[in-house]
Amino acid sequence: MRLIDLSSAIDAAAYEPDPIEHNVLTPRQGALHMQSEMRSHFGLEFDPDVLPDGEFLSLDRLSLTSHTGTHVDAPSHYGSRTTYGDGTPRHIDEMPLEWFLNPGVVLDLTGYGTGVVGAADVEKEFARIGHTPRDGEIVLLNTGAQDRAGTPAYFTDFVGLDASAVHLLLDLGVRVIGTDAFSLDAPFNDILERYRRTGDRSVLWPAHFAGRHREYCQIERLANLSLLPAYGFQVCCFPVKITGAGAGWTRAVALLED
Numbered sequence: 311m312r313l314i315d316l317s318s319a320i321d322a323a324a325y326e327p328d329p330i331e332h333n334v335l336t337p338r339q340g341a342l343h344m345q346s347e348m349r350s351h352f353g354l355e356f357d358p359d360v361l362p363d364g365e366f367l368s369l370d371r372l373s374l375t376s377h378t379g380t381h382v383d384a385p386s387h388y389g390s391r392t393t394y395g396d397g398t399p400r401h402i403d404e405m406p407l408e409w410f411l412n413p414g415v416v417l418d419l420t421g422y423g424t425g426v427v428g429a430a431d432v433e434k435e436f437a438r439i440g441h442t443p444r445d446g447e448i449v450l451l452n453t454g455a456q457d458r459a460g461t462p463a464y465f466t467d468f469v470g471l472d473a474s475a476v477h478l479l480l481d482l483g484v485r486v487i488g489t490d491a492f493s494l495d496a497p498f499n500d501i502l503e504r505y506r507r508t509g510d511r512s513v514l515w516p517a518h519f520a521g522r523h524r525e526y527c528q529i530e531r532l533a534n535l536s537l538l539p540a541y542g543f544q545v546c547c548f549p550v551k552i553t554g555a556g557a558g559w560t561r562a563v564a565l566l567e568d
């Protein structure tokens with residue numbers, strides 16, 4: 311069994327439009343903090359220098375969105391109402407674990423510029439790889455966007471799916487669609503530019519809004535998809551259980567048989 315890391319890092323030093331705050335309490339600062347907490351809460355005196363190396367434990371405090379780094383979008387991210395089920399979308403902590411450990415399929419979309427691909431392009435890719443996704447399989451889009459990760463271009467230059475492509479995958483029984491790009495939809499600037507030009511509302515975030523009518527999850531900001539075969543491997547992408555959240559970070563990994 312071989313493991314391939316499909317996750318991008320949550321890195322406060324990398325460029326983000328919505329910057330990450332990552333504050334570290336070092337093990338020494340942890341010792342001093344413990345000393346003051348013991349004094350104020352319990353009236354106990356504690357000498358931090360009796361600890362090995364004078365150190366206690368470190369602590370990381372982060373401020374970031376649930377869409378920073380590799381993450382799974384839940385139906386509640388797409389809107390507050392659905393046209394399926396009881397009309398209420400599920401949050402990330404409510405999604406079935408069974409969705410997130412399944413055979414994977416990689417589609418190569420690296421040949422496309424910024425914008426969207428449709429169902430016909432996706433079907434062409436099924437024919438090229440000789441495999442059509444089956445019920446429950448996790449479809450991963452290798453757009454090549456990973457090459458721009460950590461730069462402003464990562465957020466403005468990539469290809470997404472239009473509604474026809476999303477519906478084609480959902481019709482096949484796919485419930486999780488992943489991408490190495492910032493979004494499963496086209497970039498904000500590209501969408502708004504096409505909307506201004508055409509006045510066509512259907513160009514506005516069709517991949518995300520499809521999730522108001524059919525329940526599915528997206529994985530965004532994946533990495534290393536070019537290291538995978540087109541199919542014949544498992545994907546593990548359990549989202550972090552954040553109560554009531556529209557997304558959760560995941561350490562996505564591919565499992566390949568030797």
Ligand SMILES: [Zn+2]
Nearest residue numbers: 377383530557
């Ligand atoms: Zn997201």
